[in-house]
Amino acid sequence: MAEKVMVKGTEAIGEAAIRAGCRLYFGYPITPQSELTEYMSRRMPQVDGVFLQAESEVAAVNMLYGAASTGHRVMTSTSSPGYSLMQEGVSYIAGAELPVVFVNVVRGGPGLGDIQPAQSDYFQATKGGGHGDYRLVVYGPESLQEAVELTAKAFDVADKYRNPALILADGMLGQMMEPVEFPEFRDLSTLPDHSSWAMQGAKGREPHKITSFDINEYVLEQMNLRYQEKYKKIIENEQMWEEYKTDDADIIIVAYGTMGRIAKTIVNMAREKGVKAGLFRPITLWPYPYEALAKLADQAKLFFTVEMSMGQMVEDVKLAVNGKKTVEFYGRTGGVVPTPNEVLAKLMELI
Amino acid sequence: MKHHAFIAAGFGGQGVMLFGKILSLAAMYENLYTTWLPSYGPEMRGGTANCTVVLSEEYIASPVVDQPTEVIAFNIPSMYKFEKLLPENGILLLNSSVIDRDPERTDIQVFKIPANDIADELGNVKVQNMVMLGAYLKATGAVSFDSVKKALEKSLKGKKAELLDINLKAIEAGMNALVK
Numbered sequence: 001m002a003e004k005v006m007v008k009g010t011e012a013i014g015e016a017a018i019r020a021g022c023r024l025y026f027g028y029p030i031t032p033q034s035e036l037t038e039y040m041s042r043r044m045p046q047v048d049g050v051f052l053q054a055e056s057e058v059a060a061v062n063m064l065y066g067a068a069s070t071g072h073r074v075m076t077s078t079s080s081p082g083y084s085l086m087q088e089g090v091s092y093i094a095g096a097e098l099p100v101v102f103v104n105v106v107r108g109g110p111g112l113g114d115i116q117p118a119q120s121d122y123f124q125a126t127k128g129g130g131h132g133d134y135r136l137v138v139y140g141p142e143s144l145q146e147a148v149e150l151t152a153k154a155f156d157v158a159d160k161y162r163n164p165a166l167i168l169a170d171g172m173l174g175q176m177m178e179p180v181e182f183p184e185f186r187d188l189s190t191l192p193d194h195s196s197w198a199m200q201g202a203k204g205r206e207p208h209k210i211t212s213f214d215i216n217e218y219v220l221e222q223m224n225l226r227y228q229e230k231y232k233k234i235i236e237n238e239q240m241w242e243e244y245k246t247d248d249a250d251i252i253i254v255a256y257g258t259m260g261r262i263a264k265t266i267v268n269m270a271r272e273k274g275v276k277a278g279l280f281r282p283i284t285l286w287p288y289p290y291e292a293l294a295k296l297a298d299q300a301k302l303f304f305t306v307e308m309s310m311g312q313m314v315e316d317v318k319l320a321v322n323g324k325k326t327v328e329f330y331g332r333t334g335g336v337v338p339t340p341n342e343v344l345a346k347l348m349e350l351i
Numbered sequence: 352m353k354h355h356a357f358i359a360a361g362f363g364g365q366g367v368m369l370f371g372k373i374l375s376l377a378a379m380y381e382n383l384y385t386t387w388l389p390s391y392g393p394e395m396r397g398g399t400a401n402c403t404v405v406l407s408e409e410y411i412a413s414p415v416v417d418q419p420t421e422v423i424a425f426n427i428p429s430m431y432k433f434e435k436l437l438p439e440n441g442i443l444l445l446n447s448s449v450i451d452r453d454p455e456r457t458d459i460q461v462f463k464i465p466a467n468d469i470a471d472e473l474g475n476v477k478v479q480n481m482v483m484l485g486a487y488l489k490a491t492g493a494v495s496f497d498s499v500k501k502a503l504e505k506s507l508k509g510k511k512a513e514l515l516d517i518n519l520k521a522i523e524a525g526m527n528a529l530v531k
Contacts, residue, residue, distance in 0.1 A: 006376050006387075176414055177372065177387040179379040264412030341417040 004179040010036035012144045012180050016151035021186040022073040023049035026063040031115040032171040033105035036077040057082040061089030068098035069210045071198025077103035080121055091130025095212025099158035103167045105174040108335030116335025117171030122312035125168045126286040135231050137165040138285040142261040144180045159192045172258045240283035241292055249278025250301040254317050256282050265340045293320040303327040353408045355493045356416045358433050360401035361425025366480030371402035376502035377494040378406040386414035462529050469524050478521035485525020
């Protein structure tokens with residue numbers, strides 16, 4: 001087993017990306033994830049990679065578009081307002097079916113908001129953000145170790161489906177430290193072969209075309225149907241979630257990311273008071289684990305969604321529960337992280 | 352079961368973040384679970400700063416803590432802000448070189464350490480945070496001196512390595528300064 005090291009969340013994600021074989025990073029600093037950009041500026045030259053600080057997030061996302069067209073592993077990281085600026089490019093990259101890993105370390109919004117942790121970019125991450133019928137595979141890690149593992153997974157899944165993936169973290173995960181174990185460095189010669197579609201020189205073969213554009217509406221519809229086929233496969237194969245003490249639970253707390261982790265403490269505190277609580281924690285936010293959550297609707301009396309937002313994922317919880325049971329919500333926003341006691345008090349009011 | 356959750360708070364520049372990091376790193380060397388959560392809001396840019404550290408034998412669900420087991424206050428506003436969160440009989444460590452007042456709570460254990468004066472005697476007032484760290488070790492036994500030493504060796508590299516000796520002396524002085 002690898003040695004444990006103490007790292008910040010932002011650095012954990014950066015190192016995990018490098019170990020997963022990412023050698024191209026384009027970005028623009030923004031709090032609370034500037035340390036990730038800084039980390040890459042230091043580390044990329046050490047591994048013969050490229051670090052490029054763009055003049056803006058708009059430039060960075062288009063650099064990603066170009067670089068991903070060559071079939072290499074590429075990433076960027078940003079925080080809420082910066083990710084908003086990237087949305088045009090995200091839509092183009094999804095349309096052009098390019099494997100890119102995005103990291104959004106979410107801060108309070110809307111607008112300039114603040115620099116504290118939030119989960120109020122859930123809609124943007126999972127329901128679009130840019131224009132068109134497209135999806136990103138979205139991961140919501142709860143701890144630094146999970147962030148390390150999901151970063152590697154995001155690259156693999158992005159490559160497998162030729163689709164962008166997004167690590168949806170928050171300012172708390174980005175700034176906190178805890179011990180992690182990193183995997184070994186990926187042997188670059190074992191990375192997936194993208195020569196069938198990538199721009200790697202067309203000498204002696206038909207040129208490849210990478211685009212999200214077709215002026216013929218029927219052709220564009222066919223392209224869209226192909227995306228949908230791919231999304232269907234992702235929905236079938238890539239759902240991830242964790243259930244914590246749900247076996248005998250009649251109160252199901254639903255929370256993801258940092259809030260999901262805090263919710264484990266709330267489950268334990270509720271159980272000390274004799275309330276049979278359990279936690280359902282989606283790890284992929286798209287594809288959302290609707291069926292797994294729906295299964296709990298038979299045993300549960302109540303679903304209680306907790307978010308660092310005014311209520312976004314709660315809509316997916318309601319879709320999953322489909323009216324079978326009541327779905328309650330509690331959230332703080334603008335960068336306020338709910339404390340365990342505060343959420344517990346709300347839960348006790350509800351039951 | 353070993354479980355400590357402390358908040359260390361003071362002015363920016365008093366080494367509050369490092370105080371937490373060193374203890375968190377030492378906990379890692381003892382194979383404990385640990386989290387270090389900084390406040391990194393606007394207060395870091397000039398005002399008060401704090402970090403929440405959890406050291407535990409069990410997986411740490413919430414790194415956010417409602418009720419710390421200990422509070423280490425490096426200035427007056429931090430003492431008033433965080434003493435309220437302590438449980439009955441909880442531990443409050445004060446840098447009494449800076450804090451010339453008493454806490455409002457009377458149902459907690461209070462230890463006053465003249466950390467700046469002790470550090471000054473050692474020849475570098477900056478190590479007052481390590482004096483406080485020594486006092487914390489003595490008060491709680493959360494981690495061993497050896498693990499802290501290892502953590503300091505890991506953290507003070509390059510040019511800073513020459514500061515190791517005075518930091519260790521400060522920790523020892525802090526341990527001696529706290530009388531239970």
